[in-house]
Amino acid sequence: MKKILLFGPEVTDFLNPLAKKLKDLGCTVDLIENRKIPRTSHAINESYSNILDYHETVGKKITFAQIFKYLFKKDFVKNFLNENFINRLEGKGNIFKSFKNCINQLHLIERFSPVLNNYDIINFHSISPGTLPFIRAVNSDKKIILSFWGSDLYQINGIKNYYEQFKAIKRANTITVMSYEMELMLLAKFGSGLKNKIALSLLGIDDKIYDLIDEVKKIPPDPNFLKKYNIAENKIKITICYCGNPICNHLSILNELEKIDSERKEKIHLLVPMTYGNFSKDYLEEVKLKLDQTKISYTLFEKFLSLEELIKLRVISDIMIMMNNSDALSASVNEALYAENLLISAVWLPYSPFRLAKIYFYETDFLKLGETVSFAVDNFEKIKIDLAKNPARVKSVGAFNYNWQKWLSIINT
Numbered sequence: 163m164k165k166i167l168l169f170g171p172e173v174t175d176f177l178n179p180l181a182k183k184l185k186d187l188g189c190t191v192d193l194i195e196n197r198k199i200p201r202t203s204h205a206i207n208e209s210y211s212n213i214l215d216y217h218e219t220v221g222k223k224i225t226f227a228q229i230f231k232y233l234f235k236k237d238f239v240k241n242f243l244n245e246n247f248i249n250r251l252e253g254k255g256n257i258f259k260s261f262k263n264c265i266n267q268l269h270l271i272e273r274f275s276p277v278l279n280n281y282d283i284i285n286f287h288s289i290s291p292g293t294l295p296f297i298r299a300v301n302s303d304k305k306i307i308l309s310f311w312g313s314d315l316y317q318i319n320g321i322k323n324y325y326e327q328f329k330a331i332k333r334a335n336t337i338t339v340m341s342y343e344m345e346l347m348l349l350a351k352f353g354s355g356l357k358n359k360i361a362l363s364l365l366g367i368d369d370k371i372y373d374l375i376d377e378v379k380k381i382p383p384d385p386n387f388l389k390k391y392n393i394a395e396n397k398i399k400i401t402i403c404y405c406g407n408p409i410c411n412h413l414s415i416l417n418e419l420e421k422i423d424s425e426r427k428e429k430i431h432l433l434v435p436m437t438y439g440n441f442s443k444d445y446l447e448e449v450k451l452k453l454d455q456t457k458i459s460y461t462l463f464e465k466f467l468s469l470e471e472l473i474k475l476r477v478i479s480d481i482m483i484m485m486n487n488s489d490a491l492s493a494s495v496n497e498a499l500y501a502e503n504l505l506i507s508a509v510w511l512p513y514s515p516f517r518l519a520k521i522y523f524y525e526t527d528f529l530k531l532g533e534t535v536s537f538a539v540d541n542f543e544k545i546k547i548d549l550a551k552n553p554a555r556v557k558s559v560g561a562f563n564y565n566w567q568k569w570l571s572i573i574n575t
Contacts, residue, residue, distance in 0.1 A: 163188040166573070167278065168210075169296065170287030170309075171197045176493065177287070178209040179368045179562040180569055185211055192281070194219070196292055219277055224269050232268045241267065248322045267295045275299040283307065283573060286330075290314045294326045297333060307572060308334040309365075312490025312512075313409075315339075315347055328352055331359075336572055338363050340490045343512030361572050364515070366562030367493050372553075374469070375501050378477045387474050391461045397431040398539055400481040401503070404494035406446065407439030409487040416452040418531040424457070426539050432460035433479055437467065476501040481538055484508065485528065491515060496560035499523065502549040504542075506534055519555045522548040 166189055168177050181191045192212040206213065232238050245260040278284055278300050285307040286293055300306055308330060331337060331352055337359050339345050345360050388395055403410035412434070419432075434453065436446060446464075453460050467475065482498040484507040489495065491513065499505055499516075505523035507513060516523060522545075526534040538545060558564055 163190065164283060164573070165190040165192075165281045166283045166285065167192050167194065167281040168285050168287065169194045169196070169278075170293055171195060171290070176365045178206060180365060180566075182209040183562075183566060184573070185209070194277075196296070214277065219273055220270065221273055224265060228269065229265055232265055235268060238264055238268055244325075245322070248325060251321050267298075270295050271299040275301075279304060285309060287311065288314050289327055289330060291323060291326070294323075294330055297330045300333075305336075306334045307336045307338065309338040310340075310344060310348065310490075312340070312344070312488055312492075315344060315351075315490075316488035324351070331356060334359060336361055336575070338572065340364050340515075341512040342514045344490060347512075361568070363568040363572060364491060364560060364565045365569075366565035367496055367560050368562055371473075371493075371497060372500055372557060372561065374473045375476060375497065378473050379501065383478050384474055387471065388478070391463070393433070393461050393478065394431040394459055397459065398429055398480045398542055399431045399433055399478055400483060400535070401433040401435070401475075401479040401498065402483050403486065404435055404492065405439035406436035406441040406449075408441055408445055410439075411485045411487065412449045413452055414528055415483055415485050415531065416449070416456050418528060419458060419535065420452075420456040421532045422458075422536055426536055427456070427458045429539055430458050432456075432458055433463070433475065434460060435463045435467075435475075437463050437465060476503070479503050480542065481506060481535070483531075483535070484511065485531065486511065488512075491560070493560075496556060500553050500556045500560075502546070502552060504538055504545055504549055506531070506538065515559045519559045521552050521555045521559070 166184060168181060168191065177193070181193065185191045190211045191209075192214055193206075193210045194214045194216050196216050241264045242260060245264060246257065249256060249260060274296055278296065281304065283305045284300055286297060287309045288311045289308050290313075297306065297308075337348065337356065338361050339348060340363070342362065345362060348360065349356060383395060385395075387393075393399065402412060402415055406412075419430075422430075432453065434449070436449065450462065453462065463475075476497050479498065479501070480503060482495065482503045482505050484495060484505065486508065489511050495505065495507075499521060505516075505521075507523060507525055509525040509527055513523075513525075524534055524538065
């Protein structure tokens with residue numbers, strides 16, 4: 163049977179069901195997460211054949227002897243000249259940084275090449291600067307699957323990143339995206355000749371998550387949970403995004419909510435998860451200040467929630483606002499829709515799978531966000547009738563079992 167490696171940062175939460183299914187079919191399925199702090203859990207351990215230690219493979223600091231050896235490699239000269247040329251085009255021109263980057267990349271390739279080439283298929287997830295160098299370590303006779311997640315396609319920019327992504331895409335055997343909009347963006351950025359390489363496929367959410375949501379929906383809201391987080395039970399609860407990253411546009415959303423009339427504000431309680439995401443303390447303080455200015459009651463979540471609490475939060479929430487710069491059908495949005503939240507999303511987000519499945523949600527822009535929220539608050543009892551149809555439709559889009567056969571086809575072709 164096939165030997166498969168799943169490689170990328172922060173991937174275990176989404177790839178566990180896929181890995182476990184492939185392993186059950188007799189495949190060897192290993193994992194490397196290129197992240198600072200390795201994670202482990204029962205769900206991770208049981209899903210994979212082996213979990214390789216990224217930092218152990220990287221090894222110790224590069225020695226002067228290794229640097230001297232790399233200087234005489236053809237790839238070093240080629241990469242150094244290319245990087246300097248690109249840096250000049252971008253107006254950077256830091257020769258020392260270019261030198262260091264090229265040495266580090268050769269070191270990573272040398273260390274990881276024996277590991278990566280021990281597999282038949284290497285599936286790279288999140289095609290970002292932290293992942294791109296490893297693709298060069300894979301021999302031409304190995305199958306490479308590149309899986310774009312969203313931010314790696316929509317947010318990563320600059321000549322160097324484009325150049326590195328383009329090389330990786332040319333090398334790839336298959337490229338997976340999660341929506342037609344992502345496919346269109348990929349073809350627009352890198353050329354229509356890639357069409358035959360692209361496969362439209364979601365990773366899918368473990369059905370256990372849907373089962374947990376169903377269980378919590380059957381019972382009244384937990385009073386201890388509401389009390390712990392000071393959540394008003396008798397108000398319409400609106401979740402703003404799912405993390406603290408500034409791409410969520412918290413401040414712009416709050417600016418529009420602030421304009422809502424005071425009578426409607428009294429009916430609303432905001433839920434603002436800031437438990438993770440690449441954001442600064444200054445940004446967090448800005449969000450807190452803006453929340454106070456809106457004159458709407460709120461709960462700000464700064465500490466990680468357990469899975470049990472996260473499910474409770476999904477279920478007690480009534481509306482989810484997603485006005486991100488980019489998103490690619492995140493698990494949080496799928497879970498909120500399944501929990502019968504009304505999704506109010508930015509019209510530019512790539513949510514065609516939701517539209518095709520006839521999932522009930524609203525699309526808007528910042529100019530009409532306040533108006534859209536006001537309408538939802540005024541008519542929420544009627545809206546709930548339509549939301550009750552969403553769970554079955556959400557499963558047809560986001561459940562792992564609905565997406566599994568597509569992934570099996572990608573692996574086997």
